[in-house]
Amino acid sequence: MTIRETSRSEFITLRGLAMHVRHWGRAGAPKLFALHGWMDVAASFQFMVDALERDWHVIAPDWRGFGQTGWPTRHPGTGSYWFPDYLADLEAVLDHFQPGEPVNLVGHSMGANVACFYAGIRPARVRRVVDLEGFGMTGAHAGQAPGRYARWLDELRQPPALKTYDSMAAVAARLQKTNPRLPDDRAAFLAEHWSARNGEGRWEILGDPAHKMVNPVLYRLDEVMAIWAQATAPVLHVEARDSQTLSHIARGQPLDEFRQRFQAFRDFRAAVIDDAGHMLHHDQPRAVAALVDGFCA
DSSP: OOOSSOOEEEEEEETTEEEEEEEESOTTSOEEEEEOOTTOOGGGGHHHHHHOOSOOEEEEEOOTTBTTSOOGGGSTTOOOOOHHHHHHHHHHHHHHHSTTSOEEEEEETHHHHHHHHHHHHSGGGEEEEEEESOOOOOOOOGGGHHHHHHHHHHHHHSOOOOOEESSHHHHHHHHHHHOTTOOHHHHHHHHHHHEEEOTTSOEEESBOGGGGSOOSSOOOHHHHHHHHTTOOSOEEEEEETTOSHHHHHHTTSOHHHHGGGGGGSSSEEEEEESSOOSOHHHHOHHHHHHHHHHHHO
């Protein structure tokens, strides 16, 4: 695989955490902020960046507890990740790199959900949102609360662990198991950035196992839609034709009915990319890059 645009790393301290930020492109070019998904890293956008035709400065942070950014759970008395912290981290990143100006946000999955939330909470700060496979979550109801909190307390007693691997090639194979479309060269590149060798000589994923814990706070769709309704930036929602994620989140709800939640946005457009799964920026980076170029230019 030929890397067209080499990234550079920067570490900054934001909100008490050492945050790793990856940059591509020319300083001084228009900025794109790229927000990765759950159990992923900023380097995940490499293939999309290589396919961009326009002159961009792409800025992609590793979220807290992922990649090379610090883990707040390493501090005594902590053990969970809260969605509002991602919003606060994003705002800190934007204030650091583009203070006082509307920004272009490109998010995948969890990162797309953060971007859409932020667009409704700080509408004046957001110029455009490209939402790659960000659907929100399955709507919850109050009756789920007791069991959810009990499960969370149980998981605090017995924290989850992540599997380790005997080689980087095994990590690449794991990535290809999740995404069979991923060619060998892209899998090898991602494995290099997605994992590191630990003190026992095993390769471990660069993610805090605490991310696997259940969130005791329920996802209230009415609250989410109220936030989305305040977004003034145009939102381009991009789905992968062969993704199973939408059906998984809909949990049996008819998909057209599920998609009605997007009516909350004032300016919402949708696109579908063929021959792609949930990791559509890995499967069809040129198609994703063309949408980003056209929408954010």
